[in-house]
Amino acid sequence: MSDAQPSSPPVGGTIRRSLVAGLALTFGLLPLTLPLALLPTTPAHAAPSPEGDGQAALVDQEDQRLLQTRAVLAAILQAGGVTAMTWKQPQIYGSSHGKTLVLPALNTDQPYTMADLIKYGGKYVKKLPDGSYLLGIHVFVSDGASLLLQSSSGPLTLRMGSIPGAFSSIVSFGGKMTIEGTRQNPVRITSWDFRAGKPDTDPNDGRAYIRAVGGEFHMKYASTGNLGFWGGRTGGVALTGTDRPSSEQKHLTKEQRHANKKKRQQENENRGSSGGGPGDIEVEKPGGTATHVPAADLVTGSIDHSTFNGNAYGLFVSGSNQSKVTNVKIANSLVDGLVMHRFTKNATIENVTVSGSRGDGFVLARATEKIRVTGAAALNNGHNGFTVNGTALAEGPSASGExxxxxxxxxxxxxxxxxxxxxxxxxxxxxxxxxxxxxxxxxxxxxxxxxxxxxxxxxxxxxxxxxxxxxxxxxxxxxxxxxxxxxxxxxxxxxxxxxxxxxxxxxxxxxxxxxxxxxxxxxxxxxxxxxxxxxxxxxxxxxxxxxxxxxxxxxxxxxxxxxxxxxxxxxxxxxxxxxxxxxxxVVIVSMIRSRNNRRRFARLGRHPYALQMPMEERKVWRLPHRGDRQRGRPPAGPVAEPVGAPAGGSGGVRRSTTVTVPQIPVPVRPANPNGGQSNGAQPRRPQPHGVQPNAQHPHAPRPNGAPAGAQPNGAQPNGAQPNGTWSAGQPPRQGLPQPERGGV
Incomplete structure (x- = not known):
């Protein structure tokens, strides 16, 4: 066994790989220069690493392919001659990014059909035994051209080739694309991996897609499945405007050419007969620098009674005006369901159901306005049901001047x-x-x-x-x-x-x-x-x-x-x-205290503001003294205020006057019956009995025969005037009344 030679691959495996390579080369899905030994032997949907970068690179390649195709077509038509006449017929254009069937504008109003794709696509468009069609090439519908996909005899099924490393697409650039079926004969479009015999469900290596750049797009009674990858414009079915310069070689009808000629003549008449000369420069008003889409380059379209299943983006619309999406079902999108992207305005969305998307169901992105969503349903989506973003494109100065x-x-x-x-x-x-x-x-x-x-x-x-x-x-x-x-x-x-x-x-x-x-x-x-x-x-x-x-x-x-x-x-x-x-x-406490004070003052029998009264208005209280009881003087109590004394008192007679002393109650111990003061007795508060105006001080000297309480010689209290007022020079004394000595 040691000298055994390496075993050769099985004959069946070699034949199978050769057949696959032949089909791939036949349908233009792989570069023609790829050696058979380098055909992929890995599983059909091996993801590149990293998968995100690989898909983004494929999107850039698609953009470059479209620009190259458009630029070559415009240059040839502009040059004129035999070459231009040749390119006015459908041609297959080859580039480093694959082969493209270019459908230029015709001088008739008749659109291109599925029969024309078979006629001009040659080996890249085949009819399969089950009646469906396999598309193995990119299709480019140029400005002014029209493509109609429908079948009057029965349902139309178009399988767009999609294998690892190569896929097909249908793109209209300024043209008109119509996918129109009927309720009885709908149009079905799907990606197709002919090696596996089923739709391509892996977007990591790119998948087939449909896109309208400017112009018009209409779809009715159609269904699409498993289309698109990575970006919105390659996400499945996309309607996008363009901010790139419009082609100078636009296809015009006879009426449009006559209208333009009349317009030029009118402008020449307005400028004068000279019309300018060699070297003259025509100055036009500059436009703004903010990103915008000219009205002529906006895409308009309508989609009705159609379904989208398993696309990267179910339906993507950008740079559109007055588009209508009605009676549509979108399911199982890999990113978002229905996306209205930048510069989409005045769109109508009615009776659209989006379910099972990994991202949002409906997205109305920034720079969209006046979009009406009515009767829509967002069911079981991975993120939001509806997302509406009205924020500005920039928060300040930006490189693009947004x-x-x-x-x-x-x-x-x-x-x-x-x-x-x-x-x-x-x-x-x-x-x-x-x-x-x-x-x-x-x-x-x-x-x-x-x-x-x-x-x-x-x-x-x-x-x-x-x-x-x-x-x-x-x-x-x-x-x-x-x-x-x-x-x-x-x-x-x-x-x-x-x-x-x-x-x-x-x-x-x-x-x-x-x-x-x-x-x-x-x-x-x-x-x-x-x-x-x-x-x-x-x-x-x-x-x-x-x-x-x-x-x-x-x-x-x-x-x-x-x-x-x-x-x-x-x-x-x-x-x-x-x-x-x-x-x-504070108010409540004050009220309660005031009520208690009134009760206490009523119980004591004195005015609550007695201490604030003037001194001359207060009652006089006699202070207790131990000698008062020995001399038999009256007990402590209020002292009567003298009213007056007889006039003409003799000299040398001691006179005394009484003054009003503040009413200050002083407790007095009661006298002991044995002649001494009882130590165990409690002090007694004397009760005032009011002021007695006619009472005389009990110890004031009285003249013989004078009535009790009269002053001798009519004397007044010390410092008092006959009218009862005090003189300014002698203020009233305070405390107990003191006798006043007479002159010698």
Whole structure:
């Protein structure tokens, strides 16, 4: 066995590889210079490494191939002569990126058909035994040309060759492409790996695709499957405008040529008879530098009653005006379902269902505006059901000079989003975006609005079974209007973070945290006439919000407040509430003390402000003295104020006057019956008996025969005038009355 020669490959394997190579060379799907020994022996769908870079390189190759084909065709037609006449007929153009069947414009209005592809494609277009057609070459429909794919005798099935390293495509560049079937005889287009005998399901090495660049595209009663790879323009079925210079050699009809001739003559008459001379320069007004798509280079199209299954992008539209997509089903897209990309405007999307996409169901990207989505359904997609992006193309100066203007006026109406992986609907920036009368089931959140969107309208929607929040406004949303929405089963019904809006007439059921939560700056927000049912620490949470918030006429009768006593107390422990509570407490305490003082003063029998009375208006109290009891003087008590004394007192007689002493009660010990003072007796507070104006001081000397209480010689109290007033030079004495010595 040691001298055994290396075994040769089996005969069957060699024949099989030779047959595959022959078919590949026959259909132009592999470079003609590829040696048979280098044919791939790896599995049919071996992914390049890294797969992303490989697919991106294939997209660049496709762009270069299209530009080369277009440039060569324009140059030949411009040169004229026999070569130009030859290129006015369908030709196969070869390049380093594959072979391309070029369909130039014809002088007739008749479009190219499947029969013409078989006629001019030669060995690269074959009819298979089952009646289908196998396309093994790129097809280029030039400006002014038209291609019609249909079959009146039965269904048309077109299999576009797609194997590792090579694939076919159909691209119209400024022309018109129509794929039109009927309900009885639809058109079916799919990628096809003839080695495996099935559609190509691996996009890593490139797949067949269909694209319209400018011009017109129409599809009706058609189905496509397993087309496209990597980018949107090669993603399956794509309608794209172009911002590249238009071809000077556009195909014009007879009427268009006559109209242009008349226009040139009119311009010459307006400029004068000279019309300029050699070397003259014609100056035109320069255009802007911002990215834009001229109206003449926008693509217009309509797609009706068609299906897209397993494409990289189900349907991709960019640089389009007034396109219509109606009654369409898109399923199992590898990236997104229906994508309206930049510079798409005035589009109509009706009765379109997108399901099973790995990314978003519907995407309205930046620089799109005035797109109406009605009666659409986004089901079981990996990311969002609907994504609408109205943000500006740039936030400041940029190399391409993009505008800072936001986009908007797009709407989603009467649609449905169910069980999508992320959000039901996401609105990013923009102005006047709206979601109305739409049913959203499941998802992490129902409707999310963020990135400083303005004047968003969200009304009449029905949301249920969201994990976290039903409707969320975040990151600078202003002037939003949320009205008449029904939210059931979300942990938080409506969530606002650094955003504001008007929330009116919404019904929130089954919330387990809050019906409405506000965080950050919510100035200008109004919450009115909403109904809340559920349980949580509060129906409307504003503890972490700032700004002026209006809340009124909301129905919380069926809201179960589960907050603890401390949490409830914290709701009211705010600075202003504390200040007002302190004010009311002081008032109440003062009222209670005032009432108690009145009772105490009434019990004591004195005026509450007696101590604040002037000295001359107070009653006089005699201070107790031990000698008073020995001399038999009257007990302590109020002293009568003298009224007057007889006039003419003799000299040398001691006179005394009484003054009004403040009424100061002094406790006095009662006298001991044995003549001494009792140590065990309690002091007694003497009771005042009022001022007695006519009473005389008990110890004042009286003249003989004078009535009790009269002053001798009519004397007045010390310093007093006959009218009862005090002289300015002698103020009244305080304390006990003192006798006044007379003159000698």
């Amino acid at each position: 505008s800072l203007e936001t986009f908007g006026d797009s709407s989603i109406n009467n649609s449905r989003a169910e069980n999508n992986g992320h959000y039901g609907v996401e609105l990013l920036g923009g102005d006047k975006l709206s979601v109305q009368n739409t049913q959203i089931v499941g998802g992490d959140m129902g409707i999310v609005v963020r990135s400083a969107a303005t004047r968003v309208q969200i009304s009449g929607n029905r949301l249920s079974k969201q994990t976290r929040q039903g409707i969320s406004l975040r990151d600078g949303v202003k002037e939003a209007s949320l009205a008449g929405n029904s939210i059931t089963g979300a942990r938080t019904g409506i969530y606002l973070r650094n955003s504001s809006g008007r929330l009116t007439g919404n019904v929130i059921k089954g919330a387990t945290a809050h019906a409405i939560t506000m965080i950050g700056n919510a100035d200008g927000t109004e919450v009115r006439s909403n109904t809340f049912e559920g349980s949580g620490t509060s129906a409307i949470s504003t503890s972490r919000a700032d700004g002026k918030i209006k809340k009124h006429d909301n129905n919380t009768d069926r809201w179960d407040d589960t907050a603890s006593l401390w949490m409830k107390a914290r709701r009211y422990l705010k600075p202003m509430n504390f200040i007002w509570a302190s004010v009311f407490t």
